[in-house]
Amino acid sequence: MAVAHLNGCGAVMALVVLLSGCNARIHKLSLKNETRFTVDLNNFGFFANGTLDVSLSSLWLDETLVNYNLYPVGFSLSRSRVNKVLSYTAEETETCPLTITKPTGDEPLILFLIDIKNLRVNVSAMGVQDNVLIAKAKSGEAKEKRVVRESAPENEPKPGDQPEAKSSQTEEQKEGKKEEAPADQQKEQQPEEKPNPVGEAKKVEGTTFLLNKTTKPVLALDKTNGFYNFSFQLVVGPNAEGLYSLRFHYCQNRSPGNKRPYSLTVDVIERNPGSYLSAAEIPLSRLYIYMAGVFFTAAMVWVYTLMKHRYSVFKIHWLMAALAFTKSTSLVFHSINYHFINTEGHPIEGWAVMYYITHLLKGALLFITLALIGTGWAFVKYILSDKEKKIFMIVIPLQVLANVAYIIIESTEEGSSEYYLWKEILFLVDLICCGAILFPVVWSIRHLQEASSTDGKAAMNLEKLKLFRHYYVMIVCYIYFTRIIAILLKITMPFQWQWCYEFLVEVSTLFFFVLTGYKFRPASNNPYLQLPQDEEDVEMDEVVTESGVLEGISKVKKTSNGRERQKEPAL
Template sequence: MAVSERRGLARRSPPELGQRLLLLLLLGGCSGRIHRLALTGEKRAHIQLNSFGFYANGSLEVNLSVLRLGLPVTEKNAPLVGFSLTRVRSGSIRSYSTQDPYDCPLSKNSSNLLVLFLIDTKDLRVQVRKYGEQKKLFISPGLLPEAPSEPGPPTPVHTVMPKVDSGTTTALEKAKSKPTVSQEDQQGPSENKELVLGLGHLNNSYNFSFHVVIGSQAEEGQYSLNFHNCNNSNPGQERPFDITVMIRERNPEGFLSAAEIPLFKLYMVMSACFLAAGIFWVSILCKNTYKVFKIHWLMAALAFTKSVSLLFHSINYYFINSQGHPIEGLAVLHYITHLLKGALLFITIALIGSGWAFVKYVLSDKEKKIFGIVIPLQVLANVAYIVIESREEGASDYRLWKETLFLVDLICCGAILFPVVWSIRHLQDASGTDGKVAMNLAKLKLFRHYYVMVICYVYFTRIIAILLRVAVPFQWQWLYQLLVEGSTLAFFVLTGYKFQPAGDNPYLQLPQEEDEGDVQMEQVVTDSGFREGLSKVNKTASGRELL
């Protein structure tokens, strides 16, 4: 997505949500693993640009093309700005998330920081400070060539220095003439190594570029790149600034992060599993002689929609891995099928839980209110997902949409449980009043099983899977998606088995015609006076009727 288009989307108001969604679908959404972020009038002190899992010989390229601080540069108030590269233990925890939000990581040494890029706007240079024992982390100015190169440390021949005007040549020459290791760092216990990069200055805007190569397996891990403007750390004293940055991340196998490399095959296999389950379910519906309800075909549509959504998701990851961005048309199809899948899933769960089409054809007022809440919330949740996929992690509204998606999803998961609870209460009351105790108890037992299934599905996909993602190493975080899709498939299969069209299924049994016939016959006999004085009692085990 172009920078100007991203700026326009950031300024849209909530009433234009539908137009924004349509625009996102037409533009194709996510730009893949080649990130381009442009922020104007930004006031945040800390910006989380991106997080990526690197294998050995992986590379990180950063090109800061525009940086306007809006603050006059003097000797007394030189702005303290720069980048920090940190190594995190998991994909969902940031190394500085527990720090004081008003504390600046650039002003002091920290064990969580690996590399600091301190932008010195006065001397027009960038000081690169390395912390810890990261001896195989190669940092050089400029960007890597577009053509894929052989694995190993980069050569200085391919580096590209930033553009500068004639007034900065002297400052750059002074920066290059300084020693690469300062005396202060030599005396420190962490053996910090300091490099100096050139900083370009043109039309009140600063620019420079650098790249980092992971040299060995000891440096493999999840890395987080952040931008800091410590002048905005004090509340009430924020000054707006503009920044435009391009980030390109690579692994030896492509543009995907270490945890995302297996997702192409995973989603393809799961798509085939859901497709096979849908075909098997349709074959059961076609061959079954018992009555098939509309809800059965809705369950089949859900399985096929889920399969198509995973197929497009897999293809998107394939093109992101090879080209750094998805194909726009396939991305649009993925978003459409994902929206339909999310809506059909919660609608189907709520309809089955309410007993619609099986034992009744009219929803109660309470159930209608639940559907009126769940369906719009599901649309909002899918819109939030699409917006998150199309926005960069460092965008101003990225965290807002992410929190909105999480909250709405939890509300929907809680709301779909109400129809099942109401059905259980109704069966409990009916089991002791209408005389059909055995049938109602069987249905009650089935509803309780379904309630437990829904609880387990929500619990595993929303809680256990997230905890697993935090606990496992960075290269095994794809197990999160495996657990989510595997539990979804198991939930689909168990739901189909519980509510399949069969004669002995207590959920599908209608009132027995034999009992109604006996009642009518007894009324006819009594009214006609035939066999007056006789009474009908239960049959014995031998089948004889006692009079």
């Protein structure tokens, strides 16, 4: 077991060093020869005055083989109040999401359609929103607009109407100054001019657009050496808070058997006022440090209990104490990790390594401890059977793999294809471990059921049987709640309250630890720890003790009269 731990720690350290270039909330994704029709770039919960900076560079498309009017290319930015329940998803729609003209409900949807023929990006804002877009406008479109608006009736809409850009250009003509936004839109842009508590935000140059149903901004698309690029900044309005999903769409590849490769590099920086964390993640740093204190207090109480009942203590009790301390330490490093992401936008490598190591040890210790308790090791029996040993041979490597998968997911951009692969591996491995951990408990229950009817100790075995049944129900409830119920609650909560999912998981883990410690506490009246009371068990006790397996357990010794017994501490 120790070797497995050390190997796992070494793997974690090497993996973190290799992936240390990946940032957390300052994202950079590069795709080469990609064929997916939809790339989920990121999901982020924004409060009012939060900013989203997107910079697309090195976009390469096969211009000779694709009809971009029929199969558009571009970005979509949709909003939802709850996690993963968006106004639309690419998987649910039969048509290309970039061709949507009206979103479901009033949730805002913003489309950025890339027109490589005319070197422009057409922006379409739908739904109720008051977001502000800051980007470089297409200068030719602004001139064409001025001419059309001067000759056309004021109330007649024209294709590509762009009132904000027009006003800005007219002011520039009259006063001979460089382009600036109208006064009413400068008021909307005011949040970006305030100093950023987490660092200096880069100054965005360009035209300011107040997005609504009538605004149709046209942005400039630059082309250099065959690669396209453009950038924009979105300032979330007071009435547009929510969970935003940014995606890139290449609708040509929706048709089966007609995949066209493309390449791109996109930089995404997301901020909330005073934080680089999503709305649901801002409270997590404080939550983890508080829960670390609670787990540490519980661990100290457990150690005090072990010292008080030292003559009834077994090695597994100290293993349970090590688990509680490791859990507390892991939460401390997790809190530190989130603190640096909150203030700097990315984790500090050294603290991240410490968190991943303690996280790996905590996961391995948890399943090892549960399996040992479930088999009745050192209590009901002192030697593991072959099939029980096989459970450990399966669970320990799987736990190492699950933690490595978790580290890769944390260090990989959401838009990369490997992200979803490792996410599925993590889910599958975690499910297998949770199922495998139930087998030792079931075997112990079956063993006690058979023993209660054959060895004449029905009362004692029935008490232990009842205890194991309660423990089985506890494990099932813990797994069911943390893997299913809590996740269902997460996807139904408002976006800013989704941190409650982590709170529920940590509280349920604490409750499970406390119940397990109470039921298997070292005490003379605990049926789980009662010593055998007949001749056959005495002989087996002596044999196992002499073999060195039963260490630290008081043994029963027969005297010369054959019936009187005397307890003496084992060496």
